[in-house]
């Protein structure tokens with residue numbers, strides 16, 4: 521089946537579409553269309569939930585790269601079933617409940633979204649801005665292409681361009697004063713005895729370590745066949761982040777990749793790890809350092825004052841950026857997607873999509889603010905400013 525996606529040029533002076541398409545053919549009400557900017561976890565979950573309630577969704581994603589080495593996400597029971605409305609064993613197997621590797625969750629969501637005839641994922645498309653008028657909303661790609669819909673959903677992460685339209689008075693997430701070193705290694709490569717529980721949260725010197733077991737290939741959780749993930753919170757790297765361009769002013773630009781991490785930093789981390797962290801986490805960390813399979817993600821935070829403006833809304837990290845220490849960013853993104861779809865599903869005849877987006881904001885704003893606040897209390901104690 522050909523997936524419909526409406527793309528047409530703008531009037532350069534106003535950045536508005538030249539004309540609006542009439543999909544209804546004049547007989548039936550046109551199917552509502554959503555443009556989702558960002559095809560990562562929040563974007564894919566929103567696309568699935570919106571498709572379930574009958575919208576035709578175009579997802580615009582700037583990159584094909586997957587990473588977040590080591591980050592673990594807690595998948596709640598029946599999540600994919602609630603997003604898609606399909607309650608089959610096959611669906612449950614795609615996204616098993618419990619702690620999962622970021623890349624596995626992304627791959628599962630993406631495979632389901634790609635198979636959905638109501639969802640068109642376009643990549644690479646980098647969106648430059650979003651806008652709206654009384655008839656619709658649109659995203660403008662950097663190449664000038666315009667993609668229109670009844671609503672635009674900003675799912676474009678902590679450095680969201682859609683947020684610039686929704687909250688122009690406070691568009692940027694701010695650096696929280698620390699980064700997380702992240703690594704992932706197959707458990708069979710580690711000789712030390714396993715840790716007695718699945719998760720360890722350890723504090724030493726000025727550091728915090730979150731280390732955990734993740735399912736191995738095929739979803740196995742048998743000891744020896746799992747993967748070990750770790751996230752090492754470190755508030756001493758601000759100079760390196762600035763020198764590498766990952767941090768400009770107090771705005772996070774990007775993750776520090778292994779080729780940009782100086783040898784001396786790797787050596788310092790290895791020396792610290794040998795001194796302070798217990799096995800098997802120490803061995804796992806040293807393994808990743810030796811192979812230069814470590815990234816450093818500067819932590820950003822964003823406290824939202826609003827989630828919507830007219831026909832444009834925000835979900836996931838575009839909407840709210842809590843410290844990863846909360847361990848709740850993914851769950852919050854899932855709740856955003858479900859609440860957004862529910863608000864649109866319940867739209868009464870004669871009420872515009874803007875009313876539905878107001879209901880979405882009412883449902884999610886306070887909870888999102890509470891989540892960011894809880895992360896800030898960790899950040900303030902971990903990296904006092």
Ligand SMILES: Cc1cc2nc3c(=O)[nH]c(=O)nc-3n(C[C@H](O)[C@H](O)[C@H](O)COP(=O)(O)OP(=O)(O)OC[C@H]3O[C@@H](n4cnc5c(N)ncnc54)[C@H](O)[C@@H]3O)c2cc1C
Nearest residue numbers: 558560561562582646647676677836837844847848849850
């Ligand atoms: C280091 C780290 C560890 C974490 N650990 C946890 C954890 O343990 N538990 C938990 O629940 N949460 C955790 N989180 C948070 C969680 O990963 C996110 O909250 C969740 O994945 C939602 O992310 P997102 O999809 O909103 O944003 P992102 O994952 O940032 O995705 C945004 C997407 O938008 C795309 N994009 C950006 N700009 C544009 C543009 N202009 N045009 C087109 N596409 C664009 C990007 O390429 C990307 O694919 C962690 C986050 C980080 C950074």
